Amino acid sequence: METTYSYEIYNHTDQLPQNWNDLGSKNIFLSKEYLEILEKSAPLNMTCHFIGLFEKQDLVGIAVSQFLDLNKLESFGDRDQCIKAHIRKLILKKFSSHVLLIGNNMLTGQNAYVLSEKADPVKAIRTLKKVAENLKYKFKSIGKKVHITTFKDFHHGSLNNFKIDEFKTNYKYCIQPNMTFSIPAHWKTEQDYIDSLSKKYRDQYKRARKKAIGIEKRKLHLEEIIAYEETIYDLYAHVARNAPFNTFFLAKNHFRVCKETLKDNFLFYGYFLDTKLIGFNTLIKNGKSMDTYFLGYDDSIQREKMLYLNMLYDMIAYSIKKEFKEIIFSRTALEIKSSVGAKPVEMFGFMEHSNPYINKQVYRIFPYLEPTVDWKERNPFKE
Known part of the structure; x- marks a missing residue:
């Protein structure tokens, strides 16, 4: 039995299958219309691809990927001028400036993919892992080596789908919650x-x-x-x-x-x-x-x-x-x-560095990449 679906990677929304919005209507951030916005006015340091997953001829999943070139940024944000912020900038420039995401870095929430009811989520994630490898090869062929690959923003209930061999070397992270x-x-x-x-x-x-x-x-x-x-x-x-x-x-x-x-x-x-x-x-x-x-x-x-x-x-x-x-x-x-x-709703992601040695140290490096925020939860409602 096939362990993955077939897939197509699209550069432009006019290439998307006619029935894309059968699934895109379930989440506006994966609809053809929103993907058109990414195509026409994505950030200058971002390249987007749109992904269709197929079982035979049937479209069973849609997804978005984004490649970020952090070298093109003038600033990573100027509020924090502490030593930790400087270390973060150094790490990003030296070792992590090319980031490939399965998901949408401009949003918070589970907006990476939508599947049809008959799709197998584990099979879909396996396929998206193959898509990520394909995209890494595409970017390498134009002189942009991907340093970090990340699958971004999943609810706790989705985590079991990632308990597969393809993600064994990935670092699971939990960043600031979705309010x-x-x-x-x-x-x-x-x-x-x-x-x-x-x-x-x-x-x-x-x-x-x-x-x-x-x-x-x-x-x-x-x-x-x-x-x-x-x-x-x-x-x-x-x-x-x-x-x-x-x-x-x-x-x-x-x-x-x-x-x-x-x-x-x-x-x-x-x-x-x-x-x-x-x-x-x-x-x-x-x-x-x-x-x-x-x-x-x-x-x-x-x-x-x-x-x-x-x-x-x-x-x-x-x-x-x-x-x-x-x-x-x-x-x-x-x-x-x-x-x-x-x-607060906890969101999780999975990250892998292309350098195996650095990848083993990601758990040490990650706290520098993602600023920690101390905050106190409030409850404004009557008890």
Whole structure:
């Protein structure tokens, strides 16, 4: 019996099988439309491939891979200037600058692949391991040797599928959790959320809302996103550069392409003070889940107006009103997201270095590659 499926690797979305979205409709981040966004406006240091898994002629799985060339980055994030951050940059430049992912480095969550109901997940993962080897060979042939191969962001329940020989030499890692906000079915309005908060966190809500008086929030349409493109990118880049660690920076046209391609499934909210755009956030509708995407803000105003916290409350209010089941808040700003009610969900990955000696030391090196974050989990709800 075959232990793997056959597969095709696609460079462009116009090569995808006609029925790609039969599976892509299960996760918007693997739909043809979202993959088109990656094709048109991926970060400059990223090369994407799209993968179809087949049983005979039947499409039984779809996946995405990304190759990151970290040598093309001017900055890995400028917030941390400690010795550990310098060591991290040195390791990345010297030994790990070419990274191949099965998954999406721009997102948090299980977005690497989608399988049909009849597909065998172990067989699919075996096949994706072969795909990764094929891609490594392709990149080597154009002078880009892959240093690290990683399968990224899997829930605990998926880990048994990786207990196969092909992953014996892989380092299993668990990085910062995916902050997920579950919306109870009986909540119908923002007031239901407010009423569920304990006094301390209701006071936090009121204080944040009071601070934001004078700020106008509005949904931007494509023409406005295009008109404000320079400002939007400056606000995004400011936040991205002040992150503790970054492996990519978005292309300037990314938000425009998102709106053009995803249309009503992509939401862009601008925040204005005295008619000046001082912040924005973006959301992507993914079935019954609302995924938070990228944002940006003017830091001096953010602090004074508690803008980021207000954005979180706005996202919660909208998602309750539109009857979503959960909000995927991703893995940054863990404590403040926890303070509005998001809970941490552990995500796992598997990593292998192409140099066998270095690979045996990955467990020592990894803590330098992934900054640790000390944070305290909050529970804002009444007991």
